[in-house]
Amino acid sequence: MFCIERIEKDRDxxxxxxxAELEKETFPDSWSRKSLEETLRNPQAVMFGAWKEEVLAGYVIFYYAADEGEIARIAVRDAFRRKGAARRxxxxxEELCKELGVSRLLLDVRESNGPAIAFYVGYGFKKDGIRKKFYxxxxxxxxxxxYKVV
Ligand SMILES: CC(C)(COP(=O)(O)OP(=O)(O)OC[C@H]1O[C@@H](n2cnc3c(N)ncnc32)[C@H](O)[C@@H]1OP(=O)(O)O)[C@@H](O)C(=O)NCCC(=O)NCCS
Structure with a gap:
């Protein structure tokens, strides 16, 4: 079981x-520690981490404005995949969205990223369209x- 906690600027x-290490392993356009730190200072951004004992197994980065939010990043370390971390x-x-009055979550995903698409569809996300050559x-x-938060 994973422990899900908000990542806070002053203690984490x-x-x-x-x-930053997981970013490097996972994404070609990885965010550096410095850009992650800057994101944490943004009052419209929130990060949650999934810990297994002392190890950070994964995280999600989210931005919101008014009633809409965007999942900017979600990643789970290889060794911890398919154990429910991303779902948690x-x-x-979603709980936070309800507290903030965010009723719609948006995201974009590479069309070749089968695992992530399967994950999002399984969670209840709907496909709205395609943005050509976005990446x-x-x-x-x-x-x-x-995804509609209800
Ligand atoms: C996408 C990602 C975050 C999923 O994380 P995860 O912790 O392994 O996902 P979960 O264990 O919570 O999966 C929940 C459900 O999603 C679906 N799912 C997750 N990974 C899947 C895969 N590789 N293939 C098919 N279905 C998958 C399954 O229905 C799964 O339930 P099940 O394991 O009981 O069958 C992870 O694969 C990852 O970090 N990928 C690389 C980074 C990335 O692509 N991020 C998204 C960028 S838009």
């Missing part, structure tokens, strides 16, 4: 380092998805 230096992170995020390095279309 170690978490930021672990996130989204459940916690670079490599160039690829994005699938746009949304």
């Amino acid at each position: 230096e170690e978490a930021l380092l672990e996130m 992170l989204l459940l916690r995020l 670079v390095n490599p160039v690829e279309d994005a699938i746009l998805m949304s």
Whole structure:
């Protein structure tokens, strides 16, 4: 079982380092520790981490404005995948959305990212459309998805 907690600026230096490491392993456009720290200072951004004992297994980064929110990042370490960490992170995020009055979650995902698409569809996200050549390095279309928080 994972422990889901909000990542806080003043106490989670170690978490930021672990996130930056996982970013590097996972995404071609990885965010550095510095950009993660800047994101944490943004009052419209929230990060949750999933810990297994002392290890950060995964995290989600979320931005919101008025009644809409965007999942900017979600990642789980290889060794901890398919154990429910990402699902637990989204459940916690949904609770926060309800507290904040956010009624719609949006995201974009590379069309070749089968595991993430299966995860989002399984969670209840709907496909809204495609944004052509949205990503670079490599160039690829994005699938746009949304989820209604009820
Ligand atoms: C997508 C990702 C975050 C899922 O994390 P996870 O912790 O393994 O997901 P969960 O264990 O919570 O999965 C919940 C359900 O989603 C679906 N799912 C998750 N990964 C899947 C996969 N690889 N293939 C098919 N279905 C999958 C399953 O229905 C799963 O339930 P089950 O294991 O009981 O069958 C993880 O694969 C990851 O970090 N990928 C790399 C980063 C990434 O692509 N992020 C998204 C960018 S938009």
